[in-house]
Amino acid sequence: MEYLITLAVLIALNVILAASYNLVIGYGGLSTVAHPIFFAIGAYTTGLLSIHVPELPALANVVLGMAAAVVASVLLAGSSLRVSGDYLLIASLGFQLGLLQLIRNLEFTGGPGGLSAIPGTIVGPMRGPLFLLICGGAALACVLIIRAIVKGPYGRAIGAMRDEELAFTALGRNAMSMKIVIFAIGCGMAGGAGGLYAYYFQYISPDQFEVLASAAVLTMVVLGGMGTPFGPVVGAALLLAIPQAITFLHLPQNIMAPMQGIIFTLLVLVFLFLRPAGILGGKGHPR
Amino acid sequence: MFEPIILAQILWTGIATSSPYVLLTVGFALTLKVTGLWNFAQSGQMAIAFYAMFFALNAMAWPLVAAIAFGIVLTAGSAILVEVYGLQVLRDRRSDSLMFFIFTLILAEFIIYVITLLFGTEPETLYRSILSPVDIIGGIAISEWDKLGVTLTAGALAGLYAFMRYTKEGQFLAAVADNAKLAELYGISAQRAYRVVAVISALFIVAAMYLIGSHGGIVPNTPLELVLSAVIGTLLGGIGRVFAAAWASVFLALIQSFSILFLGSRWQNLLLYGLLFATILVFPRGVRLQRLWGR
């Protein structure tokens, strides 16, 4: 039971991560692969606050984690988008790897060994179900908020911006600020998911947020269908369920780990070429 | 600590150590210049190059020449495959830059996972011993590896320069890099240029991986870090300036080696990222700025 709840919590948090990433790259058309670093910023901020400032309520810690992710994302997008869209890609990758390097080298973040002894906050036999309720609720809220954003007048503007940014701007729309806002919302959500993760698992390490994590969340989005509201949900669930299914084959760890990686990456490659719109995507394909 | 002889030693070692990085950076920057792609799939090719030579030398006990030839064939072959059956398909589909990026990154990871499955995650070297005989010249220790690295790199750069400057094929590359559509109007095939670049960068990658693999241990993940140093060198040198990128990576290596005098070793890598950030924020000499104005 405990195992299933943990899996469900993990799926819920990854739904948030994938859905918010989908908002950024699928709808916003922003090129970035550094999404896990904003999850990390939220997780570390929340974890460190709960250890060092025990008087703050847990909710405030998660909100501050989100805020930290938002601030970092605005700084990153604000400085690099001014150069060009491609530049954000490289700048975000550099930001991700550089910040992880910094986390590994600092004392107070726990260094390469990771940050442990994060307070559990909720204790007792109902801990698992309660966390599942919170994370599941948060995931549902994120998916619905994103759907609300991409529908209606704002969604129309996002679509126009993706189609023809120059004409869009010449009609009086501030494309730059819209991009930064979309990026900030997506990264803030990832930060919130990170905060919840820190509370539930009570341990985080820098290795979890490497480029491999970027590839995983990218897989979820591409698999489910980029630019579809529920695609990332399907992608996240599938991606976490497949490894569990392989576990029953009882392969040794040194074969299991790369096998999982091979399956993920192969899935992305197959989908990229044969069904670029993803499982839930309609006809045509994203360019 | 600051005696001239020590400084001279650090200078030499820094230059020598930079040689494989220069090769990787030039291969990466040349690809970016001609194809307009940040081709992260090159890290997959780095892994293929090393493990092909490793397998040939150790498991098969082939002679060195055969092992290197094997490495070249596999690396260049995979680069061509990626070009023809991957990148060209995306180009024909008019995919945007994010799709190209996803493809090259995920492909690199796929290759690295397959190699992890085949070879495990233990650090491997091409030879049993990574010690290289050392001469003392003018009070400075110069190893055989240093000499090989510096001559190989200098030779490769000179060869590339001559190729770009004096051969028709090389001038075609420059034309395609400048404006692929215009070049096509003049009867220069962009596809052919892309394939030529794939082969050239494969050669550079094999040379670099030979140097790195005979100098220290490599795990399947190492190429992801290597490609990153190529990215930093490319950015620092200024996009589109291949030889400046080479100098930039020498400069990066020198900064890292001289920083030993001031910084603890665990801050070395961080310095690299600090430089990356300074580059991005202070000298962001536009990736696509000109093209935007051109509209």
Add this chain to the structure above:
Amino acid sequence: MTEILRVEGLQKRFGGIVVSDNVHLSIASGEILGLIGPNGAGKTSLFNLISGVLRPDAGSIFLRGQKIDGAPLYKRARMGIARTWQNMLLFRSMSVLDNLMVGPREYVGESIVRLAFGRAGVRATEAAMQERAMGILARMGLEQTAGSLVVDLPYGQQKLIGLARTLMNDGDLLLLDEPMAGVEGAAYETMQRVVRQESEAGRAVCVVEHNVSFIRDLCSRAVFMAQGKILQDGTVEELISSSVLTELYFGV
């Protein structure tokens, strides 16, 4: 007639090519100014400089007497500079109506905060904008197409949609970049009629166009450009009768 746009000493070069060489220009309300000249004369570049896509190396631009040199592209649009594009740049994945709905000078959909906390207001503004968009489409006889994807329309109608989207701006200055290129038949008539109506409504219109008869029918005044310079400024008849220009451009 009040002056809407004044351009003073506009200078712009790319590498060795001068696209704008000391350009002075003035357009008044109700006037339709034709901008003619060979390809590469700097006509579109002048539009890009006025609308803010490009920054000039020197010179100034005044809108209704107010200097706007520092304003970026999107702010100039909000001041009432509305333009079309040679290759239209329509929002290809969207319907005709949605293309127009993004065009108003103030767009409610741009601010997440307003969307979250002012739902009733947003709905009212959207309804008003939709009515205006349908009105513009009706003037062009295109109200039937409102729900179709722009890419499914014939070329001439797409050109009209490009103009219609710009009209949502309700600006004082209309910059039209080759509105007639590739347009024939009914769409041609409609384009001509709508442009004339807009000028009669008091807008200043500037048209880049190769179609001489369109210029002759519509424009009260025309300017001839070559190599970034304005070579002549006068009535269309004067320009056409000038032997130098005839040789340079009309190739007769």
